[in-house]
Amino acid sequence: MPSLTTIAFDADDTLWVNEPIFTDTRLKFEAILSAYMTIDSGLEKELYAVEIRNLQLFGYGIKGFTLSMIETALELTDYALKGRDVERIIRLGKEMLQHPVQVLPGVEEVLDELENHYRLMVITKGDLWDQENKIARSNLDRYFSAVEIVSEKDTATYAALLKRHQLTENELLMVGNSLKSDIIPLLDLGAQAIHIPFHDTWAHEQLGSAQINGYKFPRLTSISELPGWLKENAGYRA
Template identity: 50%
Template sequence: MAAKVTAIAFDGDDTLWHNERFFTVTQERFANLLLPYAGEGVLERLHATEMRNLRLFGYGIKGFTLSMIETAIEASNGEARSSDIKTVLQWGKEMLQNPIELLEGVKEAIESLRERYRLMLITKGDLFDQESKIARSGLADLFWQVDIVSEKDLETYRRLLSRHAITPDEWLMVGNSVRSDILPAVEIGARAVHIPYHTTWVHEHAELNEATQGKVWTIESMADLPGLVESLT
C-alpha cells in the first residue's frame, strides 16, 4: 500500500507553460540567417556549442544567445557581419520577453489540486528569467513553495525535500522531461507523472525504463492530473 501523496511538485517550462517552441523558432531563424555563409548543418554546430558551454553558462536564454553568437562567428569563418550578430542579440531579447502561454488545463488543475495538496514549482534555468516567467504566469500565488534550480538531479531533489520537510513517499513530481523530472524523482523513492510535450530539447531526451514501473504514470494533458492523483490516494 503506497503512502498518501501530500505534496505535488511541477516543472515549469513545457509543463505549465510553453517554452521549447520559442527556442525552435529562433533556431530556424538562425539556420536561415547563416545559410549564405555556412550552408547546412548549422544547428548541429549550435547544439555542439551549447553542450560545450553548458558547464560555464548553465541553462537559459542568455547562455543560448551567447552560444548562437559564437556559432555564427565560427560556422561562417568570421564572415558573419555585425548586423547579423545584432540580429541574434535582438532574438535573445525577444525570447526574454516572450508572452507566457499556459498549457491547456494548467490553471484549472492547479486551482483544483491546491485545495488538498501542498503545491510546489521547481523550475530549472536562469534565476532572473525564471522569476520573470513565474511572475508573468499569474500562477505564483497558487504555489506553497517556488524553487529555481540550476540543475535537476538527485541531489537537487533531495535538498529541496529536506528543506521543506517532505519525505519522498508522500511526494509526486509532475513534468515533461523524463531525464530531469521523472528519473531522478523515482530514483530518490518518489512517484512521478510524465506529461510529454510535443517538442523536447534533444538534451532532455531519455526513456522510461523498468525501474520506473509502478512509480510513473503518463498522461496526455494536465486536465487528467486531478483524476489521476485522486486514484493514487
C-alpha cells in the same frame, strides 16, 4: 499514495510553452546564417554541441542559448560574421526573453482544484531572473507555496529540496515533461513522479529506453487528467 502531501510541477513545457520558442528561434538563426553558408541538418547539431559545451559556464536558459548562437555563428562563418548579424542574433535572444507567457490548456483549472487538497510547488531550472519573470507574468504564482529555481535537476538537488522542505520521499509527487529532469531522478530517490510528455522536447532532455532503468511510472496525455488520476490512485486530502 496515502502519505502524499505535496505536488511539485516543472515549469517549462509543463505549465507553459517553452521549447517551441527555442525551435522558432533556431529557424530564424538559420535564416541569418543562410547568407554565409548552405544550411543543412548539420547546423542544428553544431549549435547543440556548442550549447552542451557551454552548459557548465552559462547554465540553462535563453542568455546562454543566445551566447551559444553567437559562438556557433562565428565558428561556422570562420569569423566572417558581420556586426549587424551579431546584433540580429542578440535581438533574437531579447525577443525570447520578452515573449508572452502562454500557459498550457487546463493548467489553471487543475491548479485551482488541487490547491484545496495539496501543497503545490514549482521546481524548475534555468536562469533565475528569466524564470522568476515568467512565473510572475504567468499569473500562476498565487497557487504555489514555494518556487525553487535550480541550476540542475538531479538526485542531489532533489534530495536537498526534500530536506529543505522537510518532506519524505513518499510525501512528494513531481509532475513534468522531461524524463531526464523530472522523472528519473525522483524515482532514483524512491519518490514519485508523473510524466506528461510535450510535443517538442530539447534533445538534451530526451532519454532512450535503456536509460530509464526499467522504471514504470504513470504517463498522462495532458495535465487535465491529473486530478482524476490522483482521485483514483491517491485520494484527495481533506
